Amino acid sequence: MSSAAYQGFDPRKFKTLLGSARSVSDQWADLLEPWQPDLEKLKDKSELPPPSTTGIPSLAGILPVSPPGPDLANRPTQPTTRQGNDQNAGILPAGLSTFLIDGTETLSDAFPDPVIIGQQYAAGGPSGRPPRRGGGPPEGPVGRFISQVYEAKLRTLAELDPSNELLTTIQAPDWRPSQSNINKIDLEIIKARQRAPGAIDSQVSGIGIGPFARESIQARSGRRDWTEEERAEINRIGSRYGCHTCGTLEPGSASGTFFLDHQSPTRLNPSGQNQIVLPQCMSCSVRQGGLVSSTVKRGKP
């Protein structure tokens, strides 16, 4: 917007307008002043008799006699708790009205919820921690580490396969990556490497990641010293999605468990890049072994 739009603005007139507005406010204050309570009079205890039902004949003897009202002369001027020596410390009884510093009292026919000392409320608790303004819980050290690994793997995937759909997935602001998310990225990274020109472990060769691969687990190493947890997880994935190469749900093993297939194959991964493990059936595992053997033999002088 250009400065020409402000050419008709006169700061002196604006100041006058402010002044007149303030004077109207003052006028309202003058009108309301007679209705304000005289705080000095309220502080005089002689004009405020203690509350009592005895003065009302119809209620006398019906309502329980309440304990003497608060001593107005000694009423507290600061909020206090009763945590000092009261056995019921921490819970204020419902319906107990307290006088405020200015002598006024809030009256209501509804019993308020008890205020529990030590409980956190919307405005912030005794911990002094500021209230959150959206987003998930703060990340701990492990969560931060997982997030950093996830980000690094995303960058690797972006270099290998810039059009991968995992790179364009929109997540909620409070979303945090988990190990399974990292495994998905690993799966896509190895797929991208096996699609690269000249890759000997491509999907077409029958050695690489098959078309039925959906989930995987991280390989601890290139060795085949599987733990029970790894076997169970691969069996879970295999029974859900089948062999990653042919899709069959029948493992073909004697025990009925799926084979755990390293990708990329350990012998074809001399640089020691990250490997994942996928479920595979007996037939595909044996066939892949023949192809790996052929590749190893071809590599000999």
Add this chain to the structure above:
Amino acid sequence: MRLTTSIRPAYSQVVICDPTAKVEVPLWERGVPFVASDTCILFMCYPEIDGPTGITFGDGDDVQVHGDPICERMLKTPGRQIAVETAEGDGIFSMPTTGTETKVRIWSNRSWLPDKVIIGVD
């Protein structure tokens, strides 16, 4: 000579060939216990995730068992050596041969998923 071991070979198979020669590795077919070319035999073992396979290797006369072998082939061994390896190329057994062609006979306790395999070289 008779050598015996118990292993869980990678990809549940062993490769029998001349380790010094150029080898044509055959392609596996579904439902067969072994495949062979004129330079290489791939023989299926017990599933590696289920347990080890006992493998015996030696002269045919030393290891021969009662009954017909499940596999009997002539392999080219131009380097006058023959070996049993894993699919990843790790050696298990090896021995010299007398000629450039070697007869290999294999017995097993089962035709499918055997856990005892005997390999005899003549």
